[in-house]
Amino acid sequence: MVPAAAPPPTPAPGLTTAEAQRRLRETGPNVLVTIARDTLLRLIIRQFQSITVLVLAVAAAVSVFTGDYLEGIAIGAVVLLNAAIGFALEWQARASMDALHALDVPQARALRDGQPRRIPAAELVPGDVLLLEAGDLVPADADLLDAHQLQVNESALTGESLPVAKVPGVAPAGTPLAEQRQRVFKGTAVVDGNGRALVVATGMRTELGHVTKLVQSTERPPTPLETKLDALGKQLLWLTGALTLGYVGLGWAQGQPLGQVLKTGVVLAVAAIPEGLAIVATLAMAFGTLRLARQRVLVKHLPAVETLGSTSVIVTDKTGTLTQNRIEVHTVWLPEGRAEVMPTARPDAGECAAAGVLAGPGFAHVQLLAALCNNATYHPTDPSRTTGDPLEIALWQLAGTLPGGALAAANRLAEQAFSADTRLMGTVHQLAPGRCLVAVKGATEAVLPHCCHQWTAAGPVLLSTEEKALWLARAEELATNGLRTLAFASAEWPEHPGSDFVRELAWVGLVAFLDPPRLEVAPALAACRTAGIRVIMATGDHPATARTVARQVGLLDRNDDGDVITGDELPDLLRHPNGAGRRRLHRAQVFARVSPAQKLDLITYYQQGSQVVGMTGDGVNDAPALRRADIGIAMGQRGTQVAAEAADLVLQDDAFGSIVVAIEQGRVILANIRTFLLYLMSCNLSEVLIVTSVAVLHPGVPLWPLQILFLNLLTDVFPALALALGPGPAGLMTRPPRSPKKPLLTGRDWRRTGLYALALTIGGVGAFSFARWKMGWSFEVCNNVLFYQMALVQLLHVFDFAADHRTFWRSEVVRNRYVWGALALCGAVVMATYLVPGLRALLNIVPLPPAALGLIVGFSLLSVLLVQAGRWVAASDSKAVAEAA
Incomplete structure (x- = not known):
């Protein structure tokens, strides 16, 4: 405060x-100082803050130094292309957010x-x-x-x-x-x-x-994807440096010309860096944001959509997120009994009304009093014209089934306005000649003293002191459950009862109000549980209200009291997380009466426990936590400008269910990123091994930098992009979230990458060596054979990434239409490099003998068969281990 x-x-x-x-x-x-946004210059600079960009920049500089200006320009163009795509997408997201800005109080x-x-x-x-x-x-x-x-x-x-x-x-x-x-x-x-x-x-x-x-003052943490890509970039830097320096040293020791050694070093550097990685990752996330945009989810920061896929804890606000941020009648408690009446929260309310309290005369009488003792202006067909106290608007909705004629005939004769002193409101109405109705509503303890009878359809009956105490206890019970309560009473007189008409009343019953939960929240929370995601409510509202809403949306069982931790308790629990306190924090799913700073502390606590934390909210009080969370999700319709500015995602339909859609899309993106990373890394590692092996076996530069760039930006990028745009493996939302401690590529992934690269290398080295030693072709022809063999085998290699090789023709890769489009496009361009004179000159392509085609296809199929055999052996071993266990 x-x-x-x-x-x-x-x-x-x-x-x-x-x-x-x-x-x-x-x-x-x-005025408020708005949240600082990145300048145009900062947006541009951020696109170049990458280790892989640094490596490529050095390779471009070496190419220029050695006189290969065309190669240097080509490598620089790749760097600029990556930067341009990233900048364009971030700028578009920022422009979309500008459309959401609301004006301050003018x-x-x-x-x-x-x-x-x-x-x-x-x-x-x-x-x-x-x-x-x-x-x-x-x-x-x-x-x-x-x-x-x-x-x-x-x-x-x-x-x-x-x-x-x-x-x-x-x-x-x-x-x-x-x-x-x-x-x-x-x-x-x-x-x-x-x-x-x-x-x-x-x-x-x-x-x-x-x-x-x-x-x-709250810093946004880097996303898991940014952290992991940065770690991968460092690994590639060490790999590139070690291979390049090792080869340069070996070539220098063998007495090879310095220019040739440096050119091969540049080729190795270009081969080791997957230039298409940034392009494919950016486009994959951009494609995911387009899918989410169709679901009315606006993504402000591209890596945020992947972060959702790793989210393990969601801290959600209550008002406007789990609830509708408006008031409805929740419960009526009459002498006949108690019933819930919440049409938006309980689709079965009509069944309750068919037989029970809501079908009785007492409920009809409450509806009449709710409409008469009411100063709100209500237009059910035009909400924009509805004005007044939200509680009185909710009472009009409760009275919505009354015939309009009955209300029009009830002429108001007098009113006693609500005041802080009396804590009640009363009105007098002429129902018919010789019949006046007094309608009273207010606080239970203010209305009961004026009641001496209890209303029934047959007429008033005496209200005893014990029954008054019982009604006070019932009102207290409703309040304990977080409901705001109004008491209703009435009286009938043959004529106007005078100015002091709040007397000799007949008690009618209690009406309790609550902010209704959103209908889509309960199934969305169930989907989160299935996906292994823990959902926690953190609200500034009353603990009893928070517990009641948590039960209604399924966050707590209806019969579960639920441990609600309040803001007064939270600081000690966070400062001294002893055994009991830690267990309580771990179990609790509802936090009430928490301040914006305490929401921030709560998110930090979970992040320190290696959790990826998402935060949803719509209010100003949610903004600091939205900014501090790994993924901030704001409500776009009813949310505030401050919350939207602080968040990474904006739900334009305010639907909690959209979060589940976004989480699934995030998991698909993460799974696809890992798949195309395996593809790219195995291709690039094979290029490094092929260039190194061929250069050692056949001194010279086996491939030119432009040829490597062509492979990395065409036969690598388009198939990788097709993998990135696929539907992903099945069952992603039945698995637990991926641990943020896990790298993008695990040790098992690197071993798999190494085996794939070795199989591709065998085909490439075999093709070059066979052409050179067996066929006796020139170094230029062998260069071309190797270039086309690598292009073909990399295109075929995309089919090695089906989730289950035993169902090849039904796999997600074979059924991915983007894969077939990528293969068709790449195949056409590869053929153009041989048929179009300009491309032939650019890539140093020479006429090939007829036998070259069979050699290229044969050694490409050899590599594919080796990969499939390795996958079959690995799958059989895994099955045998599982059966033995």
């Missing part, structure tokens, strides 16, 4: 214009020079007197001078889903934010009533400003 200094003395008519201008010069404008009504004036909200200063009424957004933090049925929706700031009734005064020091009934806060919405308030804080000194500072 931001401590507010004592407000400056203010004249009764408010500030003068001169005094307001003086204070504005001292305090500055009443205008405010305040007393200036003794007159009500509408002034820019940015010009408000401490000491101004605000004039507030229903529909206003509060432009600054202010203490109330007077209030008339003033209710404010503070859910964006505190997590409280129900409007807060405000009263004049100054909150005692140390009062929690959610309990400050005497103060209104910048960015919250007035939903009913009116009042005047004295501004005590503006701009960054408001509670909203405090949260904004917390967001700006």
Whole structure:
């Protein structure tokens, strides 16, 4: 909570214009400093912050140094292409976010020079007197001078889903934010009533400003994919350096010309670096974002979509995320019994009404009282015209089945407005000549003393003291379950009962309200459990309300009391996580009355436990945690601008179920990234082994840098991209999340990569050696044979990555239409390199003898057969081990 200094003395008519201008010069404008965004230059620089880019830049420089300007330019072009794709996609995501920005509170009504004036909200200063009424957004933090049925929706700031009734005064020091009934806060919405308030804080000194500072001071952690790609880049750097220096040293010792040794070193460097990796990874994630965009999920930061695939814990807000952030009648408790009436949360409510409490005369009478003792304006077919207290709007929805004629005939004769003193509201209605109805609603302890009877269809019966105590206990039970409760009573008179009509009432029953849960949340939570993802609720709302909503959405069992940890308990548990405290933190699924800073601490706690944490939210109070989480997910429809700015993903339909769709897409992307990495690395490693082996066996440069670049950017990239765009293996959402400690390629993956590369190397070295030694062809012809053999075998190698080689023709690779498109395209371009004179000259292609085609195809099939044999042996060994176990 931001401590507010004592407000400056203010004249009764408010500030003068001169005094307001003086204070504005001292305090500055009443605006929030927006979250800093990357500049255009920083976006460009970020595209080049990669170890692999550094290696390629060095290779380009060496090529230029040795006079191979064309190779140097080609390598530099690859670097620029990668950077251009990454920049374009990030810039597009940023432009999409600009469309979501909402304006800050533009205008405010305040007393200036003794007159009500509408002034820019940015010009408000401490000491101004605000004039507030229903529909206003509060432009600054202010203490109330007077209030008339003033209710404010503070859910964006505190997590409280129900409007807060405000009263004049100054909150005692140390009062929690959610309990400050005497103060209104910048960015919250007035939903009913009116009042005047004295501004005590503006701009960054408001509670909203405090949260904004917390967001700006919170650093976003690198995504798991960025970390793993960086680690892979370092591994490639060491591999490239070791191979290049080793070969250069060997060539120098053999007395080979320096120029030739350096050229081969450049070839090795280019061969070791999968130039297409950044392109394919970026396009794979971009394709995933397009799929998610069709599901109304906006991805701001490309690696974020992959991070969802590794998410093991989701910390979710309650209001607006698990619930609809509006009020509905949840329960009615009548003398006939208790029943839940929540149509949006319980599709079977109609069945309940068919036989039971909701079909009885008592419920019909409550519906009548709810409509009559009501000042809201309700338009069921046009929500934009519905205004008033959210509780009274919910009562209109409860009374929706009443015939319109019955309400139109009930002429209102008198009203006793709700006040903080009486805590009830009453109205008198002329139902018919000689029949007046008194309708009363209010707090249970305020209504019961005026009741001497209990309403029944046959007429009122005596209400005993014991029964009054029972109804008080029932109201307390509802409140303990997190429901806001209103009591209803009525009386009938033959004529107008006079001004003091709240007397001799007949008790009718209780009506309890709750923010209804979203219908899609329960199945989404079940899907998360199946996928091994733990979902935790962290809200600023009351513990009882949090527990009730957790039961309704299936986060807790309906018969489970559930351990709810409050914000008061959390600091000690986090500071001293002893055995019992750690077990309690590990078991708890609901955290209530937590502040924005405590949500931040909670996320940090799970991250320190090696969890990948996702955070969902829509309010200003969620923004710091959204920024700190590994993946921040904001609600786009009802969410605040601050939350959307801090998040990585924005759900434009506010549906929690969209998170499950995004998680599945993230897992598909991660699985596909690992698949095409295996493909690329095995291809590149085989290139390194082939170049090294051939250079040792047949001194010279076996392939030119441009030829290697052609292979890496065509016969590697397009098949790899096809693998990246595939549907992924089946059953991803029935597996636990992948551990963030695991590298992208495990030791088993590297062994598999090495075996694949060895099989490809055997074919390549065999083709070159056979052509050179057996056929006696020139070095240029052997170079071309090796070039085309490597191109063909790499295209065929894509089929080695089916999840199960025993169902080859039904595998996801064979059924992937992108694979066949990539093969057709690459095949056509490879043929063009031989048939088009310009391409032939660029790649140093010479006419080949007819026997070369058979040699190229034969040694390519040899490599493919070796790979398939190795996969069959490995699968048989795994099956034998499993059966033995």
